[in-house]
Amino acid sequence: MLDNNCDETSACLEHGKHLQHDETNEKDLPSQECGPYIRSQLASMCARHTLARRLPITQWLPQYTWNFFLHDLMAGLTVGMTAIPQGIAYAVVAGLEPQYGLYAGFMGSFMYVFFGSTKDITVGPTAIMALMTQTYVLNYGPDFAVLLTFLSGCMITLFGLLQLGFVVDFISMPVTIGFTSAAAITIATSQLKGLFGLKGKTDKFLDSLVNFFEHIHEAHLWDALLGISTIVALLLMQKLRIFRVKGNPQGQQVSSARRIFGNIMWLISLARNAIVVFFGIGLSYVLYLNGHTPFSLTGKIAEGFPPFEPPPFSTVFKNETYSFVEMTSALGSSIIAIPLISILESIAIAKAFSKGKAVDATQEMIAIGLGNIAGSFVRSMPITGSFTRTAVNNASGVRTQAGGIFTGLLVIGALGLLTSTFFFIPKATLSGLIMTAMFFMIDYDVVSLLWRTKRIDLIPLGATFVFCLLLGLEYGMIVGIAVNLLILLYHSARPPVDMKWTVINGCNVLLVAPAQSLAFPSAEYVREVIVADCNLHRDESQQSAVIIDGANLLYIDSTVAKVVKLLSEDLKVLEVPIFLWRWPPAVTQTLLGIDPKMKPLFKNGPSVDLVINDLENCVRHDVEGLTDEDTSVSMMNGIHHVP
Template sequence: MTPNLPDTTAPGGKSTNIFPKEKIPTKNDDAEENYAEELPQLGPLLASRFRNGCCSTKLVKKRFPILQWLPAYRRQYFLEDIVAGLTVGLTVIPQGIAYAVVANLEPQYGLYSAFMGCFVYFVFGCCKDITIGPTAILSLMVQIHVANLGPAFAILSAFLTGCLVLLLGLLNLGFLVQFISVPVTAGFTSAAAITIASGQVKSLLGLPGKSNEFIESWVNVFRYIHLTRLWDALLGIGSIVILLLMMQLKNLDGRWKVLGKYLSLSRNAMIVIGATVLAYLLSKNGNSPFQLTGNVTSGLPPIQLPPFSTIVNNQTYAFADMVSELGTSVIALPMIAILECVAIAKAFSKGKTIDASQEMIALGLCNIAGSFFSSMPVTGSFTRSAVNNSSGVRTPAGGVTTGILVLLALGLLTSTFYYIPKASLAAVIITAMFFMVEFHAAAEIWRTKKIDIIPYLATLIFCLVLGLEYGIIVGIGINLCFVLYLTSRPQVFHRIERINSVDLLIVTPDQSLVYSSAEYLKYRVLKLFQQNPVDLVVIEGSAVSYIDTTVAKILAGIVDDLAVQGRPVYFWNWKRSVQNTMLRLDTQRFVPLFKRGETLVEIVKCWTLTNPIEA
């Protein structure tokens, strides 16, 4: 298949041909002349691209961003990165344990997931603010599989997620993220936050039972509400109140400003530590009023291959069986992981260009490496990245400190995790979810473009009712239907002009044309001609930068249909690349019809010279 050629008309009006051996027809070419183009030699072209692209220093630095920022690293950055890394570490430890609970995993899996991504992103990541680790949304998405089948499926999910994300990054498919619109993202994020918070009400009140999905969570709450444990409820609700109050400390002024900032940043760690100390002291006095996290396996995770087979309830699952059980999450998890990570990178880019493909490569490697350390799927965390940014991190080296702190916690502090009350972890998660529900986005979307509220509400509702994987697919599907409709119904402007006693119908489509819009364009042109029977029809194509084979055939059909009625059609100001597509379909037909650069007066004059009677 011969590729379309780019428009090579320079601003000054001169033609510059990037394919030296190619013949580009102009308006002066003879209509009988055969049109053909010669592509450059494939071998030399590939060799040149390989020398200049694949093995270039520029590409190596692009794929290993550490080679760009590390040589420029300054000594004063070191202390700032250490402080930021420690602050994030104090946040990720309680969050990691909490998100493991969300995923129905033992608490240590949250910490297993929190360190390897920090080290890998240090080498391959572009954004200094991003911290890679477990997140509430991904934890919720693997929850249903873990609840029924065990941790092996969460670890395999991390490996498969990493492989797919890495593949997409290597293929430079970062642009795919653009197909997930802001309304869909806002609806999904809000639904995930509501679902996660709903699932933690059980632990907040000390209720029994399971709660995986939104509806199931509230059914469980109302079924067992009479079994609410007073002390768990008091601790949980009190923790939420304290967390919300501590958030306001960052607004202090004067000499208390710095202290208030760091107290606010470390609020999660302080609540968990305070609740743990309280539970420990009460247990030493023979009291156990709270539901506790329980035993946390001490030590570092074993380094081993991801589980490509497993045994659950005496039933052996081969690799294909495991992938089948994971179902749509094999696609949904990578998509959500990419969306979160790239969105955070854009949020903290401060106007700089973000290489989405490189972020995908880094994220894929983080998940693959983590799966060898019993990690569940990970991605960038909104909360911890914001903490990292506000703590003054200067480079991705801050993540190394976070990773080391998590490893120290695994090696030295796991015995103290036993006394962490579940209610305090639930309070930490619920409080974080308060600010992830993007109801303000609904008002903004409604104010900006009312029709966009449909994919927002559809995503929100279907995520809550059907689950996150299916909900976001529904939202994206609805959004794509809008896009397809717009591409199939281009705006077609028209005007009637009279020049030298000749009536012209000038039709102007406002966008590129693809197969879905071809018949509509033909219908509009012929209907406009029927309503305005003129001497000449001019289709103006300055806004059309692309057409496909179907459109080219339909344009030829328009020429034929109007020729039957004795009315010629001219194509005015069409881009060279679009002309080439039409010429490859039928050179003899289209060459005389192209008018590029002429005025309407010149077009009319050209026509009257060949049609004196009609004129």
């Protein structure tokens, strides 16, 4: 946006220069002379730049074609076939009635059509959002989930308007993987209850495991068989996409029958979730007509469309009334945690499918935020970008964000026509569907990858994973971020410093080369290392000196400057002079601001031997001085390295 405003700003400044240099006295100029110009430019920016950027639909809609429509229609309907069963399943994960998953499946899609910036993204309920909502639904009722949707939308939109997307940069890859893996395992274990037809409490990882082993003897055989069969069928159908043929592999001609067969297998793979759900419905219905109900069924689902009304700012649950303040107090940290996770999911998906294009994080946050706000008016649970459905959208050849219109319409159609049919969905089928989706959320290779590359990253990954399982997702994420920041601070406090003793012009010199800029946590450490090294290696029979090469220093703070002054005083006691060689002007000014008397310590000569020439009692012609290049080599091949 700043780039878009540069021309207007420059023009106004130039206009101001003409006014300033006008022969007319400044006092005689009308005070409003520049006002109309500025107002016209601001109006122009709003019309052509801000509007186009904040309403991406204005950019792609004028170029919309019939071909785009057909591709978007196909992709939107395909995604809808996945969104319907997933929405029902994720509502169950959240502890809500199944229709809430459908309520969450259309308004976000419609809003993203207007405000979304990435054509492939599909918005709706996700497993992680459902799990993070579950606790509040079980303890306080569905109205809390709807209010949480509204508040999350407000927070996400606010983050977008304030351009606070950088906040998610503090959540590193190991923390993210630990979080998603723990969430996947927590969700999968919570579905053991439905998979085996058990009873009991399953809102947390440990509770789910304890409940499973306590009630395993009560397992329903038919539920277990159907659930396990669902998992196997989904895994097999997921592999059917390999039959699809693109182009002419290895230059060979492919028959039309082979292509048709491959495309059919590919469509079956994409629609596998809907297939297993409708198979379960059909099987349950046929058995029901014959007087048998061997499966635990989803049961009655509220028919029709949700009421369009503001989210509840007060509610009654189990004969207890909650005001808005009490509701927000009960939601607690989730008002911040859920928006952050929502932003993280959505932006990560946008980057994964951007195909090299820059992702407008601000616009993505605004789109997701407004989708949640609008969704709360139709009783939606919290929503964000869905990786699974986005992958289906991309594979289906979507051309624009308009695909979300057809996805939303299909979900609305299901609400209007199929809710009575959903009564017969076996709970084991939904549990199998959810568990299968969780298999692909776990990154199985990351541990070996980090072990080979940077093992210390296993610490925040492990901490996040363990504490998410034991304490819950919000607290586990906080622990992971804290551990990651501690590691980051440790590296800042213990920077690598190359140190080498060498003889230059008969003088015993300690060459010190910090590998990066120094910040205040590292200042005292570097001082201690240099003083200790001087005490250990200096030769009292020979003149010694310390030269700190500042070529790599881009900045220092006042604490570092103060410590450098103290270091010079420490070395003065040891009768070891110190020189600051090749320090940048900005860094030099910071030091001189602390103590102007340090000015003689700064040297900018082309070689170290010219620095040593300032010392008395040095033999100047014993050894030819080292050049900058020689010094760099000598430092790289130093006697020891302080990690």
